[in-house]
Amino acid sequence: MSGYHVAVVGATGAVGTRMLKMVEQSPLPIASVKALASKRSAGKKLPYADTELTVEELTDDSFEGIDIALFSAGGSVSKRFAPSAVKAGAIVVDNTSAFRMDPEIPLVVPEVNPEALRSHHGIIANPNCSTIQMVVALEPIRKAFGLKRIMVSTYQAVGGAGQRALNELAAESKAYLDGDVTKVTPEILPVSGDKKHYQMAFNLLPQIDVFEDDAYTHEEWKMIHETKKIMKGDMDDPELKVTATCVRVPVPVSHGEEVYFEVEDQNATADDIRAALTGAPGVIVQDDPAHQIYPQPAIAEGTRDVYVGRIREDAENPGFFHMWNVSDNLLKGAAWNSMQIAETMDAMGLIQPK
Amino acid sequence: MSGYHVAVVGATGAVGTRMLKMVEQSPLPIASVKALASKRSAGKKLPYADTELTVEELTDDSFEGIDIALFSAGGSVSKRFAPSAVKAGAIVVDNTSAFRMDPEIPLVVPEVNPEALRSHHGIIANPNCSTIQMVVALEPIRKAFGLKRIMVSTYQAVGGAGQRALNELAAESKAYLDGDVTKVTPEILPVSGDKKHYQMAFNLLPQIDVFEDDAYTHEEWKMIHETKKIMKGDMDDPELKVTATCVRVPVPVSHGEEVYFEVEDQNATADDIRAALTGAPGVIVQDDPAHQIYPQPAIAEGTRDVYVGRIREDAENPGFFHMWNVSDNLLKGAAWNSMQIAETMDAMGLIQPK
Structure with missing residues (x-):
């Protein structure tokens, strides 16, 4: 199936479960969805559309073939694993404070500053909910x-x-x-x-x-x-x-x-x-x-x-x-704004499904 | 017993019950306490010190012999009955918005503008809690x-x-x-x-x-x-x-x-x-x-x-x-500020016990 291969990091959390819902409801073509979390949550089942996903442990190898990686598992997890996702060719939308203040990384609310997406180097920061x-x-x-x-x-x-x-x-x-x-x-x-x-x-x-x-x-x-x-x-x-x-x-x-x-x-x-x-x-x-x-x-x-x-x-x-x-705050303030960034990048031609 | 004769109007309410507590804990000499409320509440018992008070129906005759009347039963009740209390010789501390905007009536927070009490004509307004x-x-x-x-x-x-x-x-x-x-x-x-x-x-x-x-x-x-x-x-x-x-x-x-x-x-x-x-x-x-x-x-x-x-x-x-x-908000914002006004008037010599 052609379409985007999506990974959600921190998939079991309050934001992560909602990110899965936003992926499910997205008009983008979705080829596959991977639910990633810490070892402790690996094996857990999460509902997705009319099926369920088995949570996999997050490792450096998790992003093989992934196009879009939505991160919401804390700043230290983003700092540690976002570079692996970028290296594997994914664009990262990061819902932690890890990269927000980095002048090289766009901090984007699609209704306000979508043009900032054009200067991305693989990571886009999702702002704080408030x-x-x-x-x-x-x-x-x-x-x-x-x-x-x-x-x-x-x-x-x-x-x-x-x-x-x-x-x-x-x-x-x-x-x-x-x-x-x-x-x-x-x-x-x-x-x-x-x-x-x-x-x-x-x-x-x-x-x-x-x-x-x-x-x-x-x-x-x-x-x-x-x-x-x-x-x-x-x-x-x-x-x-x-x-x-x-x-x-x-x-x-x-x-x-x-x-x-x-x-x-x-x-x-x-x-x-x-x-x-x-x-x-x-x-x-x-x-x-x-x-x-x-x-x-x-x-x-x-x-x-x-x-x-x-x-x-x-x-x-x-x-x-x-x-x-x-x-x-969990949708527009987090999960929805993150997926909306991916949808906006698709609409702007900054990403394409394989 | 010499001391102040006090009436609490609206004694069964969230503020009224606390006004009774403030009277009970006051260092002023208290000769008697009267709990007044609507006819509906008349006969109800309210705790006071180690005894209880029987709620009496509020009428124009309720204030005979009263020195201090604390009102907290709504603006319309204050407008209707505060003049009767003043006529009977009581000072009224009113915890409603009935008189607050009246330029002739002091609006007092004892820590801020106690001197305004000197210009009273029987009624002192207690400000809004916030x-x-x-x-x-x-x-x-x-x-x-x-x-x-x-x-x-x-x-x-x-x-x-x-x-x-x-x-x-x-x-x-x-x-x-x-x-x-x-x-x-x-x-x-x-x-x-x-x-x-x-x-x-x-x-x-x-x-x-x-x-x-x-x-x-x-x-x-x-x-x-x-x-x-x-x-x-x-x-x-x-x-x-x-x-x-x-x-x-x-x-x-x-x-x-x-x-x-x-x-x-x-x-x-x-x-x-x-x-x-x-x-x-x-x-x-x-x-x-x-x-x-x-x-x-x-x-x-x-x-x-x-x-x-x-x-x-x-x-x-x-x-x-x-x-x-x-x-x-029910104590400093209402019941305590009202009783504190009475205590401040006593300290300033503006009222005396009989």
């Missing part, structure tokens, strides 16, 4: 009115920390409702690799990823640098100012973001912003306060778009606006 | 460095919508974890009096209180106007710019707030801000990223202080800072 949904919603505004300043407060879902974090939230929530949350000892959240772990159920944790020395978290710096690299081509661009606060909330899937931003065109109105977003690629405007219509994680989960609402002017600061966006 | 915790944390900063601009994103607990909202969150959360959240039909949240109701469990709802015509919610305007009135004495003061986005999160008690603000003194550093907050009245600094110390609702619940952390500079915008604050 960055992706924000830039999809801001790019139509930047194009129409210019963008000077972004100040974002995130309300991030637990699924971003992986399947074990989701299990921990569910177990803790049950224990809490049974009257004793201490029956479950937190071992994963807020950050599995950090020293302390805290209750997430019915709580808020203002820490996503580890802290840097400057009291920002790594997640907050990812949003700042990645947004600049995607929107302006330079992760240190001083012309677009970005600042962020990232907070984990007890929601399983779909991040919310309050984005406060300043446009260059001080004559822009909230209606103008709404008009610029209506029909923009990847964006669905849900903004009708009179009928209580606004984006919600429970509604966004399982879909591929970025939902935008609560668009309004700051009455006292001309050129400043608010908007609230919600998107499925 | 406003209180923010101004307690900002006032020491305003005093030390001046304050030009406040941009707040709230993460507000369900308890702010009352006991029935808390019950709804618990029931929905159970149904969700049992695999079918639709077994519970939302009837209260986001706003009991509004037309549509949505799932709150494991979800985010960017609506608190009803929408105004300008696409802001009433809660957002409360934060804007009340903050100006408390900090500057004028709810339309254009010198202090305030903007807000209010979001309900699936947390029972204690609001979180990401406060982004600009100070006048552009030489101020994050260390300076932290120093100004350390030891400030009503504030506890919990800000040690290296040891993952930051404010959390699950830790703040049941306490009276405002916890502040995640203090850091915006590297690209001199004079702009972030902080994350958390406080028990």
Whole structure:
């Protein structure tokens, strides 16, 4: 069968299982799919279309004959094995932070900067989930009115920390409702690799990823640098100012973001912003306060778009606006954006099926 | 027994029960306590110290001999009955929005503007919960460095919508974890009096209180106007710019707030801000990223202080800072601030026990 030979690395995870689903639903011709994971998961069965895949152990030899390799098994796995995949002739779409800051590697959201794909050397980085949904919603505004300043407060879902974090939230929530949350000892959240772990159920944790020395978290710096690299081509661009606060909330899937931003065109109105977003690629405007219509994680989960609402002017600061966006962090924020990169490369003629 | 005769109006509610607790724990001499509520609740027993109170129906005659009346039974009840309490000689501390915008009525947070109590005419308004915790944390900063601009994103607990909202969150959360959240039909949240109701469990709802015509919610305007009135004495003061986005999160008690603000003194550093907050009245600094110390609702619940952390500079915008604050919205945001107003009036000689 002619078509693309695809490998998913980290296939058993919260993102990996969804990557398989995105491959399954892709309009690209798919010749074969390989599910790769650590030795521990080898032999496990995963559903795919009307059949199932047997998980294989990831090795340097896994990529023989592979055209597209989607990676989502952690930064160290990507650093170790992405070069093997490139050497075997595959293009790698990497959903970890391993290569995002590398100036030689394109960091791509197809609705925003597809042209960056042309300069790839085999690896394309998929941005951080919280960055992706924000830039999809801001790019139509930047194009129409210019963008000077972004100040974002995130309300991030637990699924971003992986399947074990989701299990921990569910177990803790049950224990809490049974009257004793201490029956479950937190071992994963807020950050599995950090020293302390805290209750997430019915709580808020203002820490996503580890802290840097400057009291920002790594997640907050990812949003700042990645947004600049995607929107302006330079992760240190001083012309677009970005600042962020990232907070984990007890929601399983779909991040919310309050984005406060300043446009260059001080004559822009909230209606103008709404008009610029209506029909923009990847964006669905849900903004009708009179009928209580606004984006919600429970509604966004399982879909591929970025939902935008609560668009309004700051009455006292001309050129400043608010908007609230919600998107499925495991799909548009990860699995879908990765597969969408592959589909975009196919459409641009940057890859061809064998 | 000599001392204050106290009445709590709305004594059976989420705030009212906590007001009784604050009266019980007060160092003021308390001669008697009366629990008032609607006819529906009359006869109900409520715990108080090592005894119990029998709830009485609220009428115009309820305030005979009362010195201090704490109201938390909704704006219409306050409008209807606060004048009767004042006529009977009581001072009213009102925890509804009924009188907050009245320029003749002091709107008080004791740590911030106690002097405003001197101009009272019998009624003192207790601010909105989300406003209180923010101004307690900002006032020491305003005093030390001046304050030009406040941009707040709230993460507000369900308890702010009352006991029935808390019950709804618990029931929905159970149904969700049992695999079918639709077994519970939302009837209260986001706003009991509004037309549509949505799932709150494991979800985010960017609506608190009803929408105004300008696409802001009433809660957002409360934060804007009340903050100006408390900090500057004028709810339309254009010198202090305030903007807000209010979001309900699936947390029972204690609001979180990401406060982004600009100070006048552009030489101020994050260390300076932290120093100004350390030891400030009503504030506890919990800000040690290296040891993952930051404010959390699950830790703040049941306490009276405002916890502040995640203090850091915006590297690209001199004079702009972030902080994350958390406080028990039913205590400092309501019951405690109300009783604290009475205690402050006693300390200032504005009221005396009989």
